[in-house]
Amino acid sequence: MSEKVACRWPLFCLLVCVIGLVEGRPSIREDPITTDDPRCGYESCHPTKPNMLNVHLIPHTHDDVGWLKTVDQYYYGSETLIQKAGVQYIIDSVVDALLRDPNKRFIYVESAFFFKWWREQTSELQEKVKMLVNEGRLEFIGGAWSMNDEATTHYQSVIDQFAWGLRRLNDTFGECGRPRVGWQIDPFGHSREMASMFANMGFDGMFFGRLDYQDKDNRLMTKTPEMIWHGSANLGETSDLFTGALFNNYQAPAGFCFDILCADQPIIDGKHSPDNNVKERVDTFFKFVTRMAESYRTPNLLLTMGEDFNYQNADMWYKNLDKLIKYANERQANGSNIHLLYSTPSCYLKSLHDAGITWPTKSDDFFPYASDPHAYWTGYFTSRPTLKRYERDGNHFLQVCKQLSALAPKKAAPFEPHLTFMRETMGIMQHHDAVTGTEKQKVALDYAKRMSVAFRACGTNTRSVLNQLSTNEGAQPGRRRRSAYPFEFKSCSLLNISSCSVSESNEPFAITLYNPLAHPANEYVRVPVLGYNYVVTDYNGAELNTQVVPVPAGVSKIKHRASVAKYELIFLASDLPPVGYKTFYVQKSDTDRGHMNPSSAPRKTSSLISIGNKDLQLLFDTNGFLTEIQADGMARTISQEFLYYVGAIGNNEEFLNRSSGAYIFRPLDNKVYAVATQVDVEVYKGHLVEEVHQKFNDWISQVVRVYRDKPYAEFEWLVGPIPIGDRKGKEIVTRFKSDIQSNGVFYTDSNGREMIKRKRDHRDTWNLKLHEKIAGNYYPVTTKIALEDDTARMAILTDRAQGGSSLEDGALELMVHRRLLHDDAFGVGEPLNETEYGDGLIARGKLHLIYGQPIQKAIERQTQLETLLPPWRFFSSMSAYTVDEWRTSFKNIYTGITRALPEQVHLLTLEPWHENELLVRFEHILEKDEDPLLSKTVQFNINDILNTFNIEDIRETTLDGNAWLYDTHRMEFVPDAEEDDSYNNYAIFAKSVKEVHLLSAQKPLLATKYLDEALPAGELGAESNRLKRKTQREPFEREKPSNTIKKSPLSGDDDTKFIIELAPMQIRTFVVYLEKST
């Protein structure tokens, strides 16, 4: 944000400016503006008319960053037989139309597409587009790299993709390129964390399209589709976000799609034309907006005039909109009180704000989303489990790559483009048809390919930096120079099926563990190897204790696993330095090092099997199933098994015939089937880990393990190929059943952060009528699902997004894999039948079970972090170095920060930003009541942590890193004083529910109860005159100055200290200015 923007709180601003601006610091980009007086945003809105119903026409296009076609196919417009969609033509055509008429408006959302287009334009046209942006004629909305999904995305990746999209807009357009409004019109349900993130990025509001059909009916009936959403249970008003549900998803009113892709009638105004339809068109339009106005509180309506990939021929739209506006507004001369105008979501939001009324509030979220009684969009929580895991791996490696790029002593030329390629690929992956698994198979493969290229690109960065660091900045080049660097630092992407070419050779190799957390880490490392006699040596020359277990039978038999490794070598890498690495040297030993060929303990059919450590024991019954857990001083009943649902099959022509598919989960007859009554087990016990290898059937197996000093049990499942010989699609779940009295209540995380309370067969905001007892109780689990009573708590952490539920008290289930044979008719046009190597796709993943007293939440939070960002494993061949040469010639331990962060603080981001800048985020990882000690506000000195960098200055920004925090002022909206009867103040129409119901297909399924609550009659014209409820509330207060960086009053000039405070769940973002290297 430009510093030219005047400060509304001069005193506060002065204070911060004096601290922040010791001298003319580089700001976050000045406006590269062509006009002296940019009038974008709220200043560029066309005026509305008082005492009229103002209809804000929003020309827009919804451009999926991949769905039925790949990203590039959409951009270039190829594969027209699949979908006639070419984004480059859209932007070409819209810009041309906007340049010809200053009255017109357009919004653009997806930065991934926009900047692809931008690169290809001449500087002359770029200047013209800047003019359009500066004058508010072309407005960026949302602005992230893609319009991210909200159920299956992790907050770290969402923040990253907003940071990047908004940065590109800021770098290119300055202040006028900064979106003010979130635009989540297509994602399939909405998370509370997303609202919180929008608020903390400084957005004034957000609009969305999809919510449960019952919720929507209810809201439209009660004039509550627009609300203040409390985005956080911890952060207070700073996380409140004005949020509006759109009336007609994001489509134009029926009959008013003027796109080249639509078949609706244009407006025919030839005076003597026999086809002249002006009167009919305007009448129909007025009927629509009059009906719509009944559901909204102010005399302003937002009409989305566009659809998927609309405006490839923008003139068709604009020409007809011009006529519609003209003929509709002409009627004002004859007493009409309807006014049409070109507008944008932010101009609409401003009108709502200026109406000065109060708004309802909301504290839960919009999950799950049902579009009809039998279409619960809860299947996509799990769809394409391997792509979902790959995406999470991508986030993991992106963070590693960012950190190492920030720590690089020397940056080679392609450094920045490599990192940016990975940033942008991860931005694409967040799209609501990417990580969701709701794209066509070919598109999923394209996403995976992009990811693999991104891994390679960033891998050249990490290899360069690690070589520089381990050879002391290249001062001692290796003896054998196959390339410029001595070591490969190779990532093995198939470690999850115990395969890695470097460790599977007979040569010695090194494994470098890079710890991206700002705390020391202890990691049990598993490495695929050929035999069972190995020596692992650390940087001091000490030999480590090791254990060897066989690769599980289920993994060995995977047909396409091109690996000769039969064993996994395990050792404990302890005290891995924060934001740093340790390297270990591994070599085969000829002499027996005391390792026995690992053999399973004989299975005694008559007695229980147990595995565990001193704090945690798992017992298995004689059938091989988990039966008891001993933890935290308790011995409690628990079971775990695999089950499956059969996907419903139907022709989708009516609700009752809905199929289970990529989006929809619909189990046939709500029945679940067990996969086994007897489980084959092998038990392996050593001094580092004890594990049970379970085989449930030919296509489901699992390893349950407990490490010597970890507080959790690990369940590593292997599912697939899911058989379809019986022509039945199957959806596989694992279910943990405990004796905890959970009373229908369980908790799921919101994008990996705050937990949200769920109650079976219940929604907080309306009286639920559930027609799908199982699917309708499924919620997105990004990282955690839990339940508890007064005595015990069971939490399960996932390694990727999955759907989950508690269908009976004490039980938690997660859907791990699905293979279906029918499409669910929401557009993707393919059954979700993933295959690889000619057979059903095999998926493998891990769950972490944490069981104990209800007070264990801090352990869960820390384990969540360790699960998300464990040390990254880099492998290098050591055939050129003996262990002694390796030890004496190279730097095998390194940390990039001066001191570890406090236990409850996470270094969420450390990345190179602009030249000589770092972007840094600190996060408090606990909620306010999760732990008596760690949930407190915490204070630390940034300079103590980042002292390895030559810091010149530090300035705080909004969450996205592109606007100064002190300079950011959000619009204030005032909540209703009393929520229970608030709608009566605005309700002025009485209409039967049938007329309002918006489902295109027959029968409203709402009970008639709304009819009984008929609202008092009134007239539209009265709308703008009604009395507004006065609010008792004081104006919204921005954050207190104490919440910004303060200089320690004790410090001298040369010892500037930057002490910051973090409250529970708070994230604070800083741009760190580094001294220019000479």
Ligand SMILES: [Zn+2]
């Ligand atoms: Zn979409």
